[in-house]
Amino acid sequence: MSSRSTGLPVVAGIDGSEQGMDAARWAAAEADRRGAPLRLVRAYHWPPSAGNEGADLLRDLARRQLWAAASAARTVAPGVTVQRRHVDGDPVDVLAAESADARMVVVGTRGLGGFTELLVGSVAGGLAVRAVSPVIGVRATRGDVEQLATPDRVRPVVVGVDGSPASEAALAFAVQTADAWGAPLVAVHSWTDADADHPELSPRDLLVEAETEEKEVLAERLAGWSGKYPDIRIRREVLRGSAARALRERSENARLVVVGSRGRGWATRMLLGSVGRALLHHAHCPVAIVRPEEAATTTR
Incomplete structure (x- = not known):
């Protein structure tokens, strides 16, 4: 350069x-x-x-x-x-x-x-x-910092996606970073039983229905980016359970994990404390935390 x-x-x-x-x-x-x-x-x-x-x-x-x-x-x-x-x-x-x-x-x-x-x-x-x-x-x-100047097209950028404005900004940053690095992208969307709300269904059918809906949420969030960056290999993962645990586990084989600083739900002010803070403490790779206001600045 x-x-x-x-x-x-x-x-x-x-x-x-x-x-x-x-x-x-x-x-x-x-x-x-x-x-x-x-x-x-x-x-x-x-x-x-x-x-x-x-x-x-x-x-x-x-x-x-x-x-x-x-x-x-x-x-x-x-x-x-x-x-x-x-x-x-x-x-x-x-x-x-x-x-x-x-x-x-x-x-x-x-x-x-x-x-x-x-x-x-x-x-x-x-x-x-x-x-x-x-x-x-x-x-x-794992010697990551010393190897930074060498392109790595195997280890992915991992991003947490929950549909909130913050995760939209995080997704934008993650996609653009994966494109700049020539790296694959792994989009992780986690959900819990609290997200399922179909009282007329049996417990088993409720879980199947909830998982189907959450997969549709992730597909919708990625649709525009897949079209704009067709060369990026994007893998979707929809998981039931803790977002922090899922992202921490995937950080073991990632170049970067990206999350937003605000989530959905009543406890939006606590996302950094529950997910971002956990990753800053325990992730195995660098962590990017992105606020909603940054959606327009990531292309600068």
Whole structure:
């Protein structure tokens, strides 16, 4: 890819940890693939009461961490244009602001010291709720990050589809990403007994009828995309049970799992907590979380 990258950048948030370096590498490969610049952002907060000397030391550390991340990024994408930015501010606030002018924001799902729960709760999870662009949480497993520059046309992009506006945006992002990568797409639609509502049917017939209806829901959601991207191999999976468990299991053989940040039903505000958060903690591959507002931005 030419070093003359143009358009909106792929942003990677770093924190000096190895997972931050993994995020930089993943973002670099994706920026290179899309012909976009890479922007590395190191956000930190130094209280004014702590004095100027400490602030200067922290800024110097941030600069050195950014240089190290840029070097790591170039190991997988030597030609990518790299921008470096260190900002005094809360990481979620800073990266959410960056997302307004980005193709996507990439962060690690484990920070300094390996405190996964802390980072997912405070940065990756908080950013997924507030960001304008898609948020990618990188979990480095099986040497994935080091292999990013090599095309992989076997392992699929997996997307959770439930018919909500958020899952429509997630589906759009997943289809376009699979097309850019030349990868197959697996669309997973899960349902539970609560979705079945035919009191006149026997329990067995009720399950058969419900499964038939859910298959029709998924087929309708995919119909337009299959026509627009006929070269993508799309596999449909309709499953009874937990969406989080189904997507986590499929992440073992996936390049990326994509979900929306809002679901259907009364508990829409909790989807990140139940599905997205579970995947950020336990998925075996990077996870993309997409908000409904991003449907128009994924083609940027």
